[in-house]
Amino acid sequence: MSALPEILIRDMGFDDVDAVVALERASYPFPWSEGIFRDCLRVGYYCCVVELDHLLIGHAAMSSGAGEAHVLNLCVDERYRCRGIGGALLEHLLEFAQSVGASDVYLEVRPSNTAAVRLYQSQGFTQIGIRKGYYQAVGGREDAVVLRRKMGKPRR
Numbered sequence: 001m002s003a004l005p006e007i008l009i010r011d012m013g014f015d016d017v018d019a020v021v022a023l024e025r026a027s028y029p030f031p032w033s034e035g036i037f038r039d040c041l042r043v044g045y046y047c048c049v050v051e052l053d054h055l056l057i058g059h060a061a062m063s064s065g066a067g068e069a070h071v072l073n074l075c076v077d078e079r080y081r082c083r084g085i086g087g088a089l090l091e092h093l094l095e096f097a098q099s100v101g102a103s104d105v106y107l108e109v110r111p112s113n114t115a116a117v118r119l120y121q122s123q124g125f126t127q128i129g130i131r132k133g134y135y136q137a138v139g140g141r142e143d144a145v146v147l148r149r150k151m152g153k154p155r156r
Protein backbone atom coordinates (compact mmCIF):
# COMPACT_ATOMS: atom_id res chain seq x y z
CA MET A 1 0.00 0.00 0.00
CA SER A 2 1.35 3.49 -0.84
CA ALA A 3 1.33 6.35 1.68
CA LEU A 4 -1.84 8.36 2.31
CA PRO A 5 -1.84 11.16 -0.30
CA GLU A 6 -2.47 14.84 0.58
CA ILE A 7 -6.24 14.81 0.59
CA LEU A 8 -8.78 17.41 1.63
CA ILE A 9 -12.04 16.29 3.26
CA ARG A 10 -14.70 19.00 3.11
CA ASP A 11 -18.48 19.38 3.36
CA MET A 12 -20.43 18.33 0.26
CA GLY A 13 -22.49 21.02 -1.47
CA PHE A 14 -25.25 20.80 -4.08
CA ASP A 15 -22.64 21.75 -6.73
CA ASP A 16 -20.76 18.53 -5.97
CA VAL A 17 -23.71 16.22 -6.59
CA ASP A 18 -23.03 15.56 -10.31
CA ALA A 19 -19.45 14.43 -9.61
CA VAL A 20 -20.56 12.44 -6.56
CA VAL A 21 -23.23 10.63 -8.59
CA ALA A 22 -20.68 9.79 -11.31
CA LEU A 23 -18.35 8.28 -8.69
CA GLU A 24 -21.27 6.51 -7.01
CA ARG A 25 -22.33 4.89 -10.31
CA ALA A 26 -18.78 3.72 -10.98
CA SER A 27 -18.47 2.26 -7.48
CA TYR A 28 -21.65 0.39 -6.58
CA PRO A 29 -23.75 -2.18 -8.44
CA PHE A 30 -26.85 -0.47 -6.96
CA PRO A 31 -25.85 3.19 -6.68
CA TRP A 32 -27.74 5.98 -4.90
CA SER A 33 -29.56 8.34 -7.24
CA GLU A 34 -28.95 12.06 -7.57
CA GLY A 35 -32.25 12.61 -5.71
CA ILE A 36 -31.05 10.65 -2.67
CA PHE A 37 -27.91 12.79 -2.36
CA ARG A 38 -29.93 15.98 -2.78
CA ASP A 39 -32.40 14.80 -0.13
CA CYS A 40 -29.53 14.00 2.27
CA LEU A 41 -28.22 17.55 1.83
CA ARG A 42 -31.70 19.05 2.16
CA VAL A 43 -32.51 17.28 5.41
CA GLY A 44 -29.13 18.23 6.86
CA TYR A 45 -27.38 14.87 7.00
CA TYR A 46 -23.64 15.28 7.27
CA CYS A 47 -22.25 14.76 3.76
CA CYS A 48 -18.61 15.25 2.79
CA VAL A 49 -16.28 14.74 -0.13
CA VAL A 50 -12.61 13.89 -0.54
CA GLU A 51 -10.51 15.98 -2.90
CA LEU A 52 -7.06 15.26 -4.26
CA ASP A 53 -5.59 18.09 -6.35
CA HIS A 54 -9.15 19.52 -6.77
CA LEU A 55 -10.41 16.19 -8.11
CA LEU A 56 -13.33 14.61 -6.24
CA ILE A 57 -12.24 11.07 -5.33
CA GLY A 58 -14.54 10.10 -2.46
CA HIS A 59 -17.75 10.85 -0.61
CA ALA A 60 -19.58 9.90 2.54
CA ALA A 61 -22.89 10.55 4.29
CA MET A 62 -23.98 10.19 7.89
CA SER A 63 -27.19 10.86 9.80
CA SER A 64 -27.22 11.66 13.49
CA GLY A 65 -29.68 12.32 16.28
CA ALA A 66 -30.76 11.15 19.72
CA GLY A 67 -27.21 10.22 20.69
CA GLU A 68 -26.64 7.96 17.69
CA ALA A 69 -25.07 8.31 14.26
CA HIS A 70 -25.49 6.13 11.19
CA VAL A 71 -22.96 5.82 8.36
CA LEU A 72 -25.12 5.81 5.23
CA ASN A 73 -22.49 5.89 2.49
CA LEU A 74 -18.70 5.73 2.25
CA CYS A 75 -16.97 5.55 -1.10
CA VAL A 76 -13.51 5.99 -2.58
CA ASP A 77 -12.70 6.13 -6.30
CA GLU A 78 -11.40 2.70 -7.37
CA ARG A 79 -8.19 4.24 -8.74
CA TYR A 80 -7.28 5.61 -5.28
CA ARG A 81 -8.19 2.68 -3.02
CA CYS A 82 -5.86 0.84 -0.62
CA ARG A 83 -3.97 4.04 0.23
CA GLY A 84 -5.69 4.81 3.51
CA ILE A 85 -8.27 7.23 2.08
CA GLY A 86 -11.32 5.17 3.12
CA GLY A 87 -9.85 4.90 6.61
CA ALA A 88 -9.26 8.66 6.78
CA LEU A 89 -12.81 9.32 5.58
CA LEU A 90 -14.26 6.96 8.19
CA GLU A 91 -12.16 8.62 10.92
CA HIS A 92 -13.52 11.96 9.76
CA LEU A 93 -17.09 10.68 10.12
CA LEU A 94 -16.31 9.30 13.58
CA GLU A 95 -14.92 12.68 14.63
CA PHE A 96 -18.11 14.31 13.39
CA ALA A 97 -20.21 11.77 15.32
CA GLN A 98 -18.20 12.50 18.45
CA SER A 99 -18.61 16.24 17.97
CA VAL A 100 -22.41 15.93 17.93
CA GLY A 101 -22.40 13.75 21.03
CA ALA A 102 -23.20 10.38 19.45
CA SER A 103 -22.38 7.55 21.83
CA ASP A 104 -22.90 4.83 19.21
CA VAL A 105 -22.26 4.75 15.45
CA TYR A 106 -24.11 2.17 13.36
CA LEU A 107 -23.85 0.99 9.78
CA GLU A 108 -24.96 -1.80 7.47
CA VAL A 109 -22.62 -3.59 5.11
CA ARG A 110 -22.91 -6.47 2.66
CA PRO A 111 -21.06 -9.48 4.08
CA SER A 112 -19.65 -10.01 0.56
CA ASN A 113 -17.96 -6.57 0.72
CA THR A 114 -14.74 -7.82 2.28
CA ALA A 115 -12.83 -4.54 1.84
CA ALA A 116 -15.52 -2.54 3.66
CA VAL A 117 -16.01 -5.15 6.41
CA ARG A 118 -12.24 -5.16 7.12
CA LEU A 119 -12.10 -1.38 7.07
CA TYR A 120 -14.91 -1.12 9.62
CA GLN A 121 -13.47 -3.85 11.84
CA SER A 122 -10.07 -2.14 11.76
CA GLN A 123 -11.74 0.98 13.19
CA GLY A 124 -13.46 -0.76 16.08
CA PHE A 125 -16.84 -1.71 14.60
CA THR A 126 -18.26 -5.03 15.77
CA GLN A 127 -21.20 -7.04 14.52
CA ILE A 128 -24.43 -6.68 16.47
CA GLY A 129 -26.90 -8.30 14.09
CA ILE A 130 -28.07 -9.28 10.61
CA ARG A 131 -30.86 -7.70 8.56
CA LYS A 132 -32.29 -10.47 6.37
CA GLY A 133 -32.63 -9.60 2.67
CA TYR A 134 -31.82 -5.93 3.32
CA TYR A 135 -29.98 -5.27 0.05
CA GLN A 136 -30.95 -5.57 -3.57
CA ALA A 137 -28.56 -8.04 -5.23
CA VAL A 138 -28.08 -9.56 -8.65
CA GLY A 139 -30.75 -12.25 -8.87
CA GLY A 140 -32.35 -11.59 -5.48
CA ARG A 141 -31.60 -10.05 -2.10
CA GLU A 142 -28.55 -10.05 0.18
CA ASP A 143 -28.45 -9.81 3.98
CA ALA A 144 -26.84 -6.86 5.71
CA VAL A 145 -24.46 -7.19 8.62
CA VAL A 146 -25.20 -4.50 11.20
CA LEU A 147 -22.08 -3.09 12.85
CA ARG A 148 -21.71 -0.75 15.80
CA ARG A 149 -18.82 1.31 17.10
CA LYS A 150 -19.13 2.61 20.64
CA MET A 151 -17.72 6.11 21.04
CA GLY A 152 -15.79 7.31 24.06
CA LYS A 153 -16.87 10.34 26.07
CA PRO A 154 -16.14 13.59 24.20
CA ARG A 155 -12.86 15.31 25.26
CA ARG A 156 -13.26 18.65 27.02
Ligand SMILES: CC(C)(COP(=O)(O)OP(=O)(O)OC[C@H]1O[C@@H](n2cnc3c(N)ncnc32)[C@H](O)[C@@H]1OP(=O)(O)O)[C@@H](O)C(=O)NCCC(=O)NCCS
Binds near residue numbers: 086088
Ligand atom coordinates in the same frame (compact mmCIF):
# COMPACT_ATOMS: atom_id res chain seq x y z
C1 LIG B 1 -14.58 0.23 1.25
C2 LIG B 1 -13.73 1.35 0.66
C3 LIG B 1 -14.34 2.69 1.04
C4 LIG B 1 -12.31 1.26 1.26
O1 LIG B 1 -11.58 2.39 0.81
P1 LIG B 1 -9.97 2.38 0.76
O2 LIG B 1 -9.54 3.78 0.51
O3 LIG B 1 -9.49 1.34 -0.18
O4 LIG B 1 -9.63 1.92 2.26
P2 LIG B 1 -8.22 2.04 3.00
O5 LIG B 1 -7.11 2.07 2.01
O6 LIG B 1 -8.29 3.14 3.98
O7 LIG B 1 -8.17 0.64 3.77
C5 LIG B 1 -8.39 0.58 5.15
C6 LIG B 1 -8.52 -0.88 5.57
O8 LIG B 1 -9.63 -1.48 4.92
C7 LIG B 1 -9.33 -2.83 4.57
N1 LIG B 1 -9.34 -2.95 3.11
C8 LIG B 1 -9.43 -1.96 2.20
N2 LIG B 1 -9.45 -2.50 0.96
C9 LIG B 1 -9.37 -3.83 1.10
C10 LIG B 1 -9.36 -4.92 0.19
N3 LIG B 1 -9.47 -4.73 -1.14
N4 LIG B 1 -9.29 -6.17 0.69
C11 LIG B 1 -9.20 -6.37 2.03
N5 LIG B 1 -9.19 -5.37 2.94
C12 LIG B 1 -9.29 -4.14 2.48
C13 LIG B 1 -7.98 -3.12 5.19
O9 LIG B 1 -8.18 -3.54 6.53
C14 LIG B 1 -7.34 -1.75 5.18
O10 LIG B 1 -6.36 -1.60 6.13
P3 LIG B 1 -4.84 -2.05 5.79
O11 LIG B 1 -4.52 -1.47 4.45
O12 LIG B 1 -4.06 -1.46 6.90
O13 LIG B 1 -4.88 -3.53 5.77
C15 LIG B 1 -13.59 1.20 -0.89
O14 LIG B 1 -13.20 -0.12 -1.19
C16 LIG B 1 -14.85 1.53 -1.65
O15 LIG B 1 -15.15 2.71 -1.91
N6 LIG B 1 -15.64 0.50 -2.07
C17 LIG B 1 -16.85 0.72 -2.88
C18 LIG B 1 -17.93 1.39 -2.08
C19 LIG B 1 -18.27 0.58 -0.87
O16 LIG B 1 -18.47 -0.64 -0.95
N7 LIG B 1 -18.41 1.26 0.28
C20 LIG B 1 -18.77 0.66 1.55
C21 LIG B 1 -20.23 0.52 1.63
S1 LIG B 1 -20.77 -0.17 3.19
